[in-house]
Amino acid sequence: MIKKLRMYFLLAIATVVSAGITRAEHPNVLLIVSEDNGPELGCYGDRFARTPHLDQLAEDGILFRQAFVPQAGCSQSRASFLTGLHPHQHGQFGLATWGFRMYRADTPNLPRCLKEAGYRTGIIGKLHIHPESAFPFDMHEITSANFQRTQLSDYARYAKEFIEAGEGPFFLSVNYPDAHKPWIAQVDGLPKNPQTKDDVQVMDYMGIDSPEFREMVADHYNCMSRLDSLVGDLLHVLDQSGKADNTIVIYIGDHGADMLRGKRTCYEGGLRIPMLMRWPGHIAPQVRDELVSTLDLMPTLLDASGADEVPGLPGAKLQPLFQSGSANWRTHYFAEYHTHAAAPNYFPQRSVRSERYKLIESLLPDTIHPDYDITIEKLQASNRGQNDGGNLDLNAVIAASRPEVKAAYALMRQPPRYQLYDLQEDPYEFRNLAEDPGHAKVLADLQERLDRWRRETNDPLLDPKKLRRLTKEVRSVKKKSAGKKYTWKYPDYLLD
Numbered sequence: 001m002i003k004k005l006r007m008y009f010l011l012a013i014a015t016v017v018s019a020g021i022t023r024a025e026h027p028n029v030l031l032i033v034s035e036d037n038g039p040e041l042g043c044y045g046d047r048f049a050r051t052p053h054l055d056q057l058a059e060d061g062i063l064f065r066q067a068f069v070p071q072a073g074c075s076q077s078r079a080s081f082l083t084g085l086h087p088h089q090h091g092q093f094g095l096a097t098w099g100f101r102m103y104r105a106d107t108p109n110l111p112r113c114l115k116e117a118g119y120r121t122g123i124i125g126k127l128h129i130h131p132e133s134a135f136p137f138d139m140h141e142i143t144s145a146n147f148q149r150t151q152l153s154d155y156a157r158y159a160k161e162f163i164e165a166g167e168g169p170f171f172l173s174v175n176y177p178d179a180h181k182p183w184i185a186q187v188d189g190l191p192k193n194p195q196t197k198d199d200v201q202v203m204d205y206m207g208i209d210s211p212e213f214r215e216m217v218a219d220h221y222n223c224m225s226r227l228d229s230l231v232g233d234l235l236h237v238l239d240q241s242g243k244a245d246n247t248i249v250i251y252i253g254d255h256g257a258d259m260l261r262g263k264r265t266c267y268e269g270g271l272r273i274p275m276l277m278r279w280p281g282h283i284a285p286q287v288r289d290e291l292v293s294t295l296d297l298m299p300t301l302l303d304a305s306g307a308d309e310v311p312g313l314p315g316a317k318l319q320p321l322f323q324s325g326s327a328n329w330r331t332h333y334f335a336e337y338h339t340h341a342a343a344p345n346y347f348p349q350r351s352v353r354s355e356r357y358k359l360i361e362s363l364l365p366d367t368i369h370p371d372y373d374i375t376i377e378k379l380q381a382s383n384r385g386q387n388d389g390g391n392l393d394l395n396a397v398i399a400a401s402r403p404e405v406k407a408a409y410a411l412m413r414q415p416p417r418y419q420l421y422d423l424q425e426d427p428y429e430f431r432n433l434a435e436d437p438g439h440a441k442v443l444a445d446l447q448e449r450l451d452r453w454r455r456e457t458n459d460p461l462l463d464p465k466k467l468r469r470l471t472k473e474v475r476s477v478k479k480k481s482a483g484k485k486y487t488w489k490y491p492d493y494l495l496d
Helices: 002-017 052-060 074-083 110-116 154-163 211-241 294-305 370-386 394-399 403-413 437-456 464-475 480-485
Strands: 028-034 062-068 120-124 139-141 170-175 247-253 275-278 286-293 333-337 349-353 357-362 418-422
Touching (some): 052 247, 120 154, 139 154, 286 294, 357 437, 370 394, 370 403, 418 437
Antiparallel strands (some): 062 275, 247 275, 333 349
């Protein structure tokens, strides 16, 4: 297995070095990334979202209704769409701010490949991958996460400077802070008319409700409205440059909202994201229902740009979906979870999803998931901070919910080995069917597919010894200050 991984790196590096410009005209690429943003957009049918600019982007291009990330965490997701690899393949399976890092700095990545193909490369906003030096951007402005939302007009200003700086093709990634916590209702007059708890409802996948929780949800939607305004400013800059007709515009969230059953899980609320693409003259405006992934972006953009492909990438080129009509496409989608901030969130899982069913496998079954209680406490702390001493008691809210929801939260806190959901009958994953005899064949099929995928993608945690060693190492790092100073050993022994 490890020989295969090392061979992948050697072949990929050799291919990238030989890359060159092979097409007469190369499209620019504008990659727009939001924080903690599931499909809470008007164009996805969310009746509380106020997102006219993103809705128009969807009208002008493709809206992928079933788009997913490979892990619902910030550094992990960003490393994946920039390398085209699953987290267990690139190694960035925890936050860069806790010292987690990719196995190898020479892993091929999108800005490096496009730079080799003659592109100018720029990024605005956080990169959040370690080491950052592995990503050779020519320009990097607003290097912080900017969760306090300062100087928001600078995102469009820096984009204008970069876009207009040269005539050659460019790749620009713009990474906004919304809708990450803290959920700030209004900044610099945006949105003009903030929503309140009386204007919204809690997302359906959480299955609970309370006025205090709705207040936080309202501010999440306010963040999305502000983000939409900033994206509108950015797209106006692109239009004014005269380069819009030769620019692929992509909008994605890095993962779902930081709510219950969202971020840091393998549930739909964490893995499912908005994904919009516009490329005038190449993409027919439409809605697609195929299972697509942010892992598909790298092979798609390498092909569109004329750069040499990187061998062995698990994603697929999206070009067959650019025009109306049916396409031969994947039938299953795979994802995973490891940790977020070391010991406080560590609970490795793997998952596979078909059009109808989802299977989640917990690698440490029947133990308490540490992130469960931490997420509840952080949400309650957010409520206190946003509402002048609010008294949200999420455990009481969950206890008062209907039986199937209450059972789902108990299962989330202490997951069994397998969770099986019928997404057609139970789209919010409240009823675990793993022990239902009527679904035994479905369970066996998805188990076999998940095991085969783990073998084919060289998942190091298939080895029980490596799982135990990683578990021991991660659990030893409990504080962020220690994580920043600590040099992780796993890139060495997981590749042994």
